[in-house]
Amino acid sequence: MAEPLIIINLKAYAEGMGERAGIIAAAAEEIGEESGVTIGVAPAYTDLHPIAVHYAIPVYAQHIDGVAPGAHTGHVTAEQVSAAGASGTLINHSERRLTLADIEGSLAAARRSGLQTVICTNNEATTAAAAALSPEYVAIEPPELIGTGVSVSKADPGIIERSVLAVKKVNPGVKVLTGAGISTGECVRIALDLGTDGVLLASGVVKAKDPALVLRDLVSLI
Numbered sequence: 015m016a017e018p019l020i021i022i023n024l025k026a027y028a029e030g031m032g033e034r035a036g037i038i039a040a041a042a043e044e045i046g047e048e049s050g051v052t053i054g055v056a057p058a059y060t061d062l063h064p065i066a067v068h069y070a071i072p073v074y075a076q077h078i079d080g081v082a083p084g085a086h087t088g089h090v091t092a093e094q095v096s097a098a099g100a101s102g103t104l105i106n107h108s109e110r111r112l113t114l115a116d117i118e119g120s121l122a123a124a125r126r127s128g129l130q131t132v133i134c135t136n137n138e139a140t141t142a143a144a145a146a147l148s149p150e151y152v153a154i155e156p157p158e159l160i161g162t163g164v165s166v167s168k169a170d171p172g173i174i175e176r177s178v179l180a181v182k183k184v185n186p187g188v189k190v191l192t193g194a195g196i197s198t199g200e201c202v203r204i205a206l207d208l209g210t211d212g213v214l215l216a217s218g219v220v221k222a223k224d225p226a227l228v229l230r231d232l233v234s235l236i
Contacts, residue, residue, distance in 0.1 A: 035065060074130075142181065151188065174205065
């Protein structure tokens with residue numbers, strides 16, 4: 015997978031489901047091909063399969079449970095999202111927090127199914143702890159900045175620098191994403207200059223009238 019990586023989390027936004035999810039995925043594919051930047055999406059479970067089938071982009075589940083297939087009504091297994099076409103999964107997003115045991119269970123389940131893992135964290139200490147579990151990525155997102163339009167790369171660049179250093183000290187093979195308030199090419203450029211390998215964002219793209227326009231701006235300074 016080429017670097018840097020941009021992941022668009024569609025969350026449960028009305029603007030990010032059904033036909034609109036397809037529009038965002040199509041824009042990610044188009045701008046990714048134009049720029050050479052890998053742009054993936056994390057849609058609702060109901061949109062995983064159609065997006066994975068119709069668009070040549072990485073598709074991530076927003077969460078998986080650390081259980082094996084079986085009598086687990088209401089759970090979402092790694093095997094289910096893999097069968098739907100997902101190539102990876104977010105784990106421990108700030109809106110879907112898990113215990114350490116649950117994170118380890120979800121990570122083990124993802125590995126069984128060959129899913130790329132992105133463990134979300136909220137500060138440098140939890141980022142270091144996540145890196146010790148050896149996911150492919152950790153994504154540092156201060157929860158107080160999520161959805162505010164205030165970019166972490168501008169509001170608190172120190173937390174990015176400290177998190178990158180903590181990850182490299184614990185496990186140099188783990189890559190780092192950052193998120194919370196990322197909305198412009200300048201935000202992405204600052205994040206990369208601070209040592210990250212890409213960004214995780216949501217509303218800046220999902221709620222945009224023209225997602226392709228926003229994505230072109232996001233990659234414009236890479």
